[in-house]
Amino acid sequence: MSRTLVLVRHGQSEWNLKNLFTGWRDPDLTEKGHAEAKAAGEKLKARGLKFDIAFTSVLQRAQKTCQHILDCVGQSDLETIRDRALNERDYGDLSGLNKNDARLKWGEEQVHIWRRSYDVPPPNGESLKDTGARVWPYYLHTLQPHVLAGGTVLVAAHGNSLRALIMALDGLSGEEVTGLELGTGVPVIYRLNADSTVASKDILAD
């Protein structure tokens, strides 16, 4: 019984590089982002991982990361489900703004609250709590059954949709999750017990 869940944040996007709030906008990966996604795939291949199914968002940076990983492990044609439930947190009116310009306009502290607090949404956007309210039910009803059936499941998604998922898996409080940062292209491997609790967590950082 594998019961393995692999989470990967997409590689660097054009807007990560330009330091813009991205959210539901759909920029492509940069060259570095493509390389990071391939490196993630190589790390998973080195572990001998083979997937039973893959999940990603409807945004191209996550989809391309997913495909690079599947190509690396020799599973280019694996069934892949794309769902907006895994999209990045909606950054609302901040989407497209430069993060440093936003700090100058609203102050360092307010921007940090919008980026990392648990339940303060940016104007017209989603808080991490709102993001979790769509990610976690999707995980429970659609993803987790594949894992508990003994599968190995790949999820290629986004910084905040994965932070929301990790918060729930790790049982972090709203305060604890503010310190959780996910690197681009860094695989996080969970193995679950039969009762769905976490047996182990392994972060494949460089």
Ligand SMILES: O=C(O)[C@H](O)COP(=O)(O)O
């Ligand atoms: O949507 C974005 O801008 C990034 O993917 C994540 O942004 P953050 O680091 O501000 O949460």
